[in-house]
Amino acid sequence: MMVTPRYVGRYAPSPTGPLHAGSMVAALASWLDAKAHGGQWWVRIEDVDTPRCVPEAEAQILRQLAACGLHPDGPVWHQRQRGAAYAGALAQLQRAGLVYGCACSRQDIARAHGGALATGQVLPYPGTCRHGTHGKPVRAWRLHTQRAGWLRWHDRRLGWQQQWLAREVGDVVLRRADGLWAYQLAVVVDDAAQGITDVVRGEDLVDNTPRQRLLQQVLGLPRLRYLHTPLVRNAEGHKLSKQTGAAAVATETDAEVRHTLTQAAQALALHAPQAWQPVPHWLAQAVAQWAQRWGL
Numbered sequence: 282m283m284v285t286p287r288y289v290g291r292y293a294p295s296p297t298g299p300l301h302a303g304s305m306v307a308a309l310a311s312w313l314d315a316k317a318h319g320g321q322w323w324v325r326i327e328d329v330d331t332p333r334c335v336p337e338a339e340a341q342i343l344r345q346l347a348a349c350g351l352h353p354d355g356p357v358w359h360q361r362q363r364g365a366a367y368a369g370a371l372a373q374l375q376r377a378g379l380v381y382g383c384a385c386s387r388q389d390i391a392r393a394h395g396g397a398l399a400t401g402q403v404l405p406y407p408g409t410c411r412h413g414t415h416g417k418p419v420r421a422w423r424l425h426t427q428r429a430g431w432l433r434w435h436d437r438r439l440g441w442q443q444q445w446l447a448r449e450v451g452d453v454v455l456r457r458a459d460g461l462w463a464y465q466l467a468v469v470v471d472d473a474a475q476g477i478t479d480v481v482r483g484e485d486l487v488d489n490t491p492r493q494r495l496l497q498q499v500l501g502l503p504r505l506r507y508l509h510t511p512l513v514r515n516a517e518g519h520k521l522s523k524q525t526g527a528a529a530v531a532t533e534t535d536a537e538v539r540h541t542l543t544q545a546a547q548a549l550a551l552h553a554p555q556a557w558q559p560v561p562h563w564l565a566q567a568v569a570q571w572a573q574r575w576g577l
């Protein structure tokens with residue numbers, strides 16, 4: 282008989298650079314939640330967007346996690362090795378008539394909205410190719426969202442959330458024009474393959490949840506629980522990210538590890554123990570605080 286664990290969590294960084302204070306908060310929160318539930322914690326490297334990956338980033342991230350005592354309960358998972366599984370999921374949706382080929386460029390989508398596209402701007406897909414590409418070559422594959430209606434879901438911190446996907450995002454890209462697998466599809470397929478039960482991640486990813494919930498639904502995969510953690514902001518009030526030049530957290534010395542963990546714990550409204558202790562003891566206290574805070 283197969284025993285399904287009650288709780289399997291994951292931390293899933295993109296290897297685009299080392300962990301900064303914001304990504305360390307998400308890593309610590311996902312680890313604490315797994316341990317407070319008596320569950321497993323996995324690390325998954327989300328290297329599906331290969332042009333954005335930095336060769337040394339993965340080793341840096343794993344070194345930073347290990348220095349902070351955050352050790353995965355099994356081998357590190359890589360999305361770059363998962364192409365066959367993503368192709369299988371797309372084929373399943375093609376057979377079910379739930380996806381269609383799209384011939385639009387970014388400029389085509391901007392024109393359909395009646396204007397030029399500002400740099401970095403993302404417009405909802407207007408549905409141009411929903412009934413065929415009129416002989417133009419297929420560039421990307423998209424999931425029909427027209428019948429999804431309001432997608433409602435519950436977040437443990439933020440409460441009930443909803444999104445009208447068709448209006449706010451449009452039909453979701455599953456395979457991109459450059460041939461790469463879309464992040465949304467990879468996450469959903471891997472969460473199911475790894476038996477993930479709980480997603481704990483930064484609030485910057487909260488907008489992705491409705492797309493991932495819809496994909497779970499159409500692929501017949503289990504629903505997950507969600508907890509999105511508060512964002513860490515810099516002095517100017519911007520979210521810490523590689524784009525805003527957030528510095529890597531330092532984890533070389535004991536003092537640096539202490540500072541990094543204490544900062545992350547404070548962002549999660551935990552009270553770090555007054556006297557510094559060896560990392561495993563500090564973490565055990567943080568787990569107890571986390572369990573109390575979330576009523577586990």
Ligand SMILES: [Zn+2]
Pocket residue numbers: 382383384385408409410411
């Ligand atoms: Zn199109």
